[in-house]
Amino acid sequence: MGAGWSAEEFAAVGADPAHRGRRVEQAVAAIRTLWTEDVDYAGTRVRMDPRPVQRPYPxxxxxxxxxxxxxxxxxxxxxxxxxxxxxxxxxxxxxxxxxxxxxxxxxxxxxxxxxxxxxxxxxxxxxxxxxxxxxxxxxxxxxxxxxxxxxxxxxxxxxxxxxxxxxxxxxxxxxxxxxxxxxxxxxxx
Structure with missing residues (x-):
């Protein structure tokens, strides 16, 4: 994974590059959580299937x-x-x-x-x-x-x-x- 570097790519998706590091850390945590457990998000049960073969995750x-x-x-x-x-x-x-x-x-x-x-x-x-x-x-x-x-x-x-x-x-x-x-x-x- 990477945080990105291209100003054009950030502009295209309307994202502020100043916060990319925090977003990467949040994404890593979210991915690992979804790889290992079901979660409640905004009142909905979320599950990722199939889960990775590697344990606890890749x-x-x-x-x-x-x-x-x-x-x-x-x-x-x-x-x-x-x-x-x-x-x-x-x-x-x-x-x-x-x-x-x-x-x-x-x-x-x-x-x-x-x-x-x-x-x-x-x-x-x-x-x-x-x-x-x-x-x-x-x-x-x-x-x-x-x-x-x-x-x-x-x-x-x-x-x-x-x-x-x-x-x-x-x-x-x-x-x-x-x-x-x-x-x-x-x-x-």
């Missing part, structure tokens, strides 16, 4: 990068999922904010999940771009350890921003073959 991961959003993760969510533009080299700073908020709220920070959406770009050895998750498959796999040291518990390998795979100009069959090759090579061992 994890709720929140997005957002603002310090307030990260603190909300620590207080009310089961974890945080980054956007694809997250700087994985500084991911640990966001993790620390969420974990600190969990601890201050009396929650166990060790149960929080931190899911990084990592933009992967496979390139030949010696490529001048030296960012995390860019380079040879061996270099990218080594970057997984660097990212894990930032507190990431799960890494979502995202190929959508690799112009050699996801560009409208790329050959669809070649893109699919390359994507399958990359994902197979980077799959958990």
């Amino acid at each position: 994890p709720i991961l929140l997005g957002g990068t603002a310090p307030a959003a990260l603190r909300r993760v620590g207080r009310v969510a089961d974890g945080w999922i980054s956007g694809s533009r997250a700087d994985l080299a500084t991911f640990g700073e966001a993790v620390a904010v969420a974990r600190g908020a969990a601890q201050r709220a009396g929650r166990d920070p060790d149960v929080l999940r931190f899911v990084a959406r990592g933009s992967v770009r496979v390139r030949p050895a010696g490529d001048p771009e030296q960012r995390l998750l860019t380079g040879t498959l061996d270099k990218i796999r080594a970057d997984f350890d660097v990212i894990a040291q930032q507190g990431v518990t799960e890494l979502f390998v995202d190929l959508n921003f690799d112009e050699q795979i996801a560009s409208p100009d790329a050959d669809p069959a070649a893109s699919m073959a390359r994507a399958e090759e990359v994902l197979e090579a980077l799959a958990p061992r």
Whole structure:
């Protein structure tokens, strides 16, 4: 879940973006309640069926990068999922904010999940771009350890921003073959 960021989207639904954080917290509480019990609302008995298979309910991961959003993760969510533009080299700073908020709220920070959406770009050895998750498959796999040291518990390998795979100009069959090759090579061992 996310609180939203687009002024146009808030305007379209007539919502005040200044209160989005409070609405997210209320929504998380409401969803969890409906996943576990029947409730009375405005004189009507409300029940959600089918209820989730996971007990007591599925994890709720929140997005957002603002310090307030990260603190909300620590207080009310089961974890945080980054956007694809997250700087994985500084991911640990966001993790620390969420974990600190969990601890201050009396929650166990060790149960929080931190899911990084990592933009992967496979390139030949010696490529001048030296960012995390860019380079040879061996270099990218080594970057997984660097990212894990930032507190990431799960890494979502995202190929959508690799112009050699996801560009409208790329050959669809070649893109699919390359994507399958990359994902197979980077799959958990």
